[in-house]
Amino acid sequence: MPKLPYSFYQQEDVVSLAVQLLGKQLFTLVDSKLTGGTIVETEAYNGIIDKASHAYNNRFTPRTATMYEAGGISYVYLCYGIHHLFNVVTNTKNNPNAVLIRGIEPIEGLSTMLERRNMQKLAPRITAGPGALAKALAIDKNLNAKDLLGDEIWIEDNGIHFKEDQIIASPRVGVAYAEDHALLPWRFYIKGNKYVSKPNS
Numbered sequence: 307m308p309k310l311p312y313s314f315y316q317q318e319d320v321v322s323l324a325v326q327l328l329g330k331q332l333f334t335l336v337d338s339k340l341t342g343g344t345i346v347e348t349e350a351y352n353g354i355i356d357k358a359s360h361a362y363n364n365r366f367t368p369r370t371a372t373m374y375e376a377g378g379i380s381y382v383y384l385c386y387g388i389h390h391l392f393n394v395v396t397n398t399k400n401n402p403n404a405v406l407i408r409g410i411e412p413i414e415g416l417s418t419m420l421e422r423r424n425m426q427k428l429a430p431r432i433t434a435g436p437g438a439l440a441k442a443l444a445i446d447k448n449l450n451a452k453d454l455l456g457d458e459i460w461i462e463d464n465g466i467h468f469k470e471d472q473i474i475a476s477p478r479v480g481v482a483y484a485e486d487h488a489l490l491p492w493r494f495y496i497k498g499n500k501y502v503s504k505p506n507s
Contacts, residue, residue: 307331307462309455315377315396320403323396324350325494328473329466332392332410334459336444339418343433344466347409347495347502349478351393353402358484361402372451373402380459382440382450389437392445394454394461408436408479408493410443411501419443435503472497474507 310330317323325348333342351359353373360370360383372381373395381393381404397403410433412419419442423432433439440446449459475491482488495502 307464309460309462312376312378312455315394315454316398317377318397318401320352320396320405321350321492323403324348324405324492325473327394327405327407327461328494328496329468331413331462331464331466332407332439332443332459333414333462334443334445334449335457336449339415339444341412341415341418341443343410343412343414343439343501345407345409345461346411346499347407347434347493349406349408349494350492351404351406352492353397353404356484357487358478358481358490359402359404361404370402373404374400375451377403378454380445380449380452380454382445382447384447385437390440390446391436392440392443392449392459406436407439409434409495409499409502410439411499412442430500432501434501438503468496476505476507479503479505 327348330345354364361373376399377396379395381395385391393404393406412433433442476493478493
């Protein structure tokens with residue numbers, strides 16, 4: 307199936323793009339094992355003007371450098387020293403926008419994902435939440451700054467579309483430090499989907 311083109315990632319409106327990513331399918335090919343699923347939860351981070359963004363106020367560090375590249379690459383970082391989180395870099399070069407992928411509904415490579423998550427049987431926690439899905443898909447620092455049109459990590463459009471009334475917009479998770487920006491409704495998820503992280507309605 308068609309991988310999303312660079313033109314998709316390089317749209318300027320990161321909030322709209324976070325909504326458009328719902329229903330797209332994320333895959334990784336690690337150790338010759340294909341795993342993936344349908345994106346059901348995202349969060350938008352609006353670059354240098356967003357207090358919740360790593361690049362707020364033009365912050366440029368070895369970690370955030372990836373965000374300043376042209377859209378269409380991965381941005382993977384370690385959170386609390388435990389969880390890797392996978393973000394899609396968007397917009398054009400030097401416009402450090404990103405979308406955090408927070409939840410996927412697993413469809414490919416289930417036995418591999420169960421093994422990586424140390425689980426006996428399928429349950430929503432396998433890929434609900436950004437740390438869980440990264441572990442299930444073997445996303446770590448090795449997949450940082452990768453071309454999303456490459457053959458290690460990519461996103462496909464397989465024709466899954468959600469209607470507007472199926473999508474919930476709510477405040478982002480764990481960004482209390484962003485003050486007034488913590489309340490922006492820039493987290494998007496599919497209503498009633500069990501692979502959405504908490505809180506969900």
